[in-house]
Amino acid sequence: MTGAQLKQEIIAYSKSIGIDKIGFASADPFDELKERLKTQQELGYQSGFEESDIEKRTNPELLLPGAKTIIAVALAYPSKMKNPPQSTKKERRGLFARASWGTDYHDVLRDRLRKLEAFLLSKVPEAKVSSMVDTGALSDRAVAERAGIGWSGKNTMTITPEFGSYVYLGELITNILIEPDTPIEDGCGDCNLCVDACPTGALEQGGQLNANKCIAFLTQTKGFLKDEYRAKLGNRLYGCDTCQLVCPKNKRVDFHNHPEMEPDPEVVKPKLVPLLKISNREFKEKFGPIAGSWRGKKPIQRNAILALAHYKDQSAVDDLIDLVEQDPRPVIRGTSAWALGKIGGERAGFALKLAKKRENDEEVQAEIDKGLKMLENEA
Template identity: 70%
Template sequence: MDFDSLKKDIIEYSKQIGIDKIGFTTANSFSTMKNRLIRQEMLGFQSGFEESDIEKRTEPSLIFNEPKSIIAIALAYPSRMKDAPQSKRGERRGIFCRASWGTDYHVVLRDRLAKLEEYIQSRIPNARCESMVDTGELVDRAVAERAGIGWSGKNCSVITPEFGSYVYLGEMITNLPFEPDEPMEDQCGTCNKCVDVCPTGALVQGGQLDAQRCIAFLTQTKGFLADEYRIKIGNRIYGCDTCQTVCPENKGKDFHFHEEMEPDPEIAKPLLKPLLSISNREFKEKYGYISGSWRGKKPIQRNAIIALAHYKDDTAVEDLIKVMNEDVRPVIRGTAAWALGKIGGRQAEEALIQLKQRETDEDVLKEIEKGLELILP
């Protein structure tokens, strides 16, 4: 089999099915990434969402029998929203990060990878392929970097010359010996903007992220957020784009190649108050198709409450009082109590005093005290 010729055909076919960039690399171990992950684990910088076995994350042979090469793909996603609704008094809005605009990227990339697998197996029936997107064992960024898709930026994203870092990544391990592409040289240079402006200091240094401090991670947690992070989140209800939007390599980059990735403005930038009372069924029907829904409605609701506090939206006081009095979840009740304190006013104060007299959950009582201290310092 002429694998050089097949590689060229795969590259051409990838364009036909909507893959914006493709690269090939060996199936050797990712030793540099392995050392980095060990260091991250020692420092306690892991999020807990990733595969826990570092060996599996860096040794393709542990997850695929006799691998010969890995194919990496990238799809560009939009960075600007058309007809974005405005946030105004009484109609304050939150924002989902760009990576959660449109259809869940896991679905989109798996579709492209499945088509690529079918094509390869139509050419070589005994070809074995195993694809993965984000939730697989391998580190997407490490594969993409070694396959020449882009370089690993100081913001811990793969940055491509064509599309900046606004790309989704996926990969496919194969038993076919394709010629590897050349990795791309780092082009961040002395630029340190992403590190300097990270809201929580999660970018410890260029290329090193403390996920426990990252807003993108924090918005996906389900418990109470520490006070220091509540004041940093702003109106973000899922994810954070700051380290991408300040990157000079992303300036002017905005691509609308894939219909599935186009955001519905009312979903990507939703009204906050309706989120406080949305049912599980309504949440799944309205938001279930986006990646930002994967943790369920609880983190989104908690973040929406924090966003209302950020805006000091006094039109939300009654909604927050209702949540504080009626919601069965302590995290939601307690966050609402804190938010009422941030917004302030006589009505909020009276509601906090009344709830304090009958609340039994210790965590919620602490939040009520915080709220009252904010109103009556």
């Protein structure tokens, strides 16, 4: 079998297992990316979630000796929810970003890549293969760009001509030489909507993201959120879609190609108040299957508290008071205290004054003081 025949068979098989787009790239080092990553590191723009070794992120040979080809894949996910529940004054709701709708995309992509690995090995038994999704060392976006899946947009996401940026990416490295595809020309042009619309200014310029200011990153942190970002969170519980929603390339893009990616509206747009006291078991049962649960329940609960403060939801006051008085986690106690100050009212003020006498944690004390100050300003 020639390399061209193998390539066509891989493409045909990929379609049969539900891969929406596939591309082929050389496994040469990503030298240009290496320089960009060094700059990001020097500026302190990295989140800390990514692989810290820049060499591993940019040299496929370190991940698979003898690497010659990288096969990039993309799966399109939905951008619109069918029959979404409405957030009302009586029942405020939070929101998980679209990339967390449906079954955890890591599991979905790994399933497709495992099948692709098995197919390649059935055709070339002596082949070496290694696949990865998101959590791997390689930059999915750089691979996808080189393989012609899409271009890297100013919002730092891969934008495909067919599916916009609503795609999950993965890749398979092999020592088999397969003719590479041609990269796609950049399609952003003069458009700067995503940079202008970013709620926190995390897009320092087109194509450069300060991850530490990005709401998608901030929703996944476990500590106290800086004051300057709390109001920016809105009702987001996990992730942020603003830079995707304003992108013209995503206009009228909504694909429902994979049943496992369909969102459960009550999971991805849940009521906020019940989240405040959800048990570990209940959290795992309800949210465990989605990508947005990977950091555990504390960040989601903290974000729910901030969302209730954003709405100034009086119905949450009693539960927030309970958290201030009883929760063993300083971040939850302190954030609840701040939220009570933001929501306001006599009960909130009385509870914060009592908490100030009782609380021993310095950070929580600082949050109580912020809450009391907001109440004083309200009076």
